[in-house]
Amino acid sequence: MRHSTTMTRLAKQYVTLRRHLGYQIRAEGGLLLKFAAWADRIGHRGPLTIDLALRWVRLTQKATPLHWARRMEVVRCFARHLALLDPRTQIPPKRLLGQAHCRRTPYIYTTHQIQQLLACAGELAPHGGLRPMTYRALLGLLACSGLRISEALNLRRKDVDFAQGLLRIGPSKFFPSRTLPLHPTAASALQRYANFRDHYHPLADADAFFLSEQGQALAYKTVGKTFRKIRQRQGWVTGPAQRDPRLHDLRHTFACRNLLRWYRQGRTIDNAILNLSNYLGHRKVTDTYWYLTGIPELLAVAGQRFEQSVAGCRGGMP
Secondary structure (H helix, E strand, O other), X not given: OOOOOOHHHHHHHHHHHHHHOOOOOHHHHHHHHHHHHHHHHOOOOOOOOHXXXXXXXXXXXXXXXXXXXXXXXXXHHHHHHHOOOOOOOOOOOOOOOOOOOOOOEOOOOOHHHHHHHHHHHOOOOOOOOHHHHHHHHHHHHHHHHOOOHHHHHOOEHHHEEOOOOEEEEOOEOOEOOEEEEOOHHHHHHHHHHHHHHHHXXXXXOOOEOOEOOOOOXXXXXXXXXXXXXXXXXXXOOOOOOEOOOOOOHHHHHHHHHHHHHHHHHOOOHHHHXXXXXXXXXXXXXXHHHOOOOOOHHHXXXXXXXXHHHHHHHHHOOO
């Protein structure tokens, strides 16, 4: 590695390489480029060092330890790559500043709460307009399919096959394109929305499936702001160890409810989890387990199975 090569240039090459390998690294890539720009700005030359990484990580003095650990993790991954080019590179030890990922208990919606959510979305202003119809259809799709909000907002009209009840989802995170079956009731709801949308905006230029009141594709920030208003109207209260209910928690809820249904049906869970992993767009089944939470209903079923297992073992003893 030439000494004249800037850290920014190296970081850009690394980000480009990762993206060519199929990784999006949007947040991580942006953070890494900030680190590289800072290193060049202070006149750093030579290999990446642990001291350099620590100095940058701790620039945000008011940040939490978790935030520091995540910044360090980004630099550490970059350092591992640079070590292949320059053996003088110092790779920060793993968890040098503690855990970079902390799973807080997600909010698992009840069936009644999802019904309330959809009802409240349908009451948005303007009455009789496209906006309430859009949010009711969007939130309903998230609840019944477990899609990421980005995947739902990126849907195009051609991606929804009403005749066969299928959704075509483009590449996302580490997963290639996938086609998902929809329950007939979900397909019918999307068909009704599409009919209303096309009648409301027959000449809309946007190719997005979900449109705003003005006939444009929905923006992520706008959806998040609208959801927070709905959440406030519902007055949902969480415990100290939980986040406030999020859109993404509909994905957690989808995973938990399906697992509960399979337990009650007596299905082989190992096979069902693999199906769920593919449906959610995960390459690793461990990513799917991240979405599973010990809700009371699941714990009750697990307890019953354990009792049955113990009783079976006792019954088989000589």
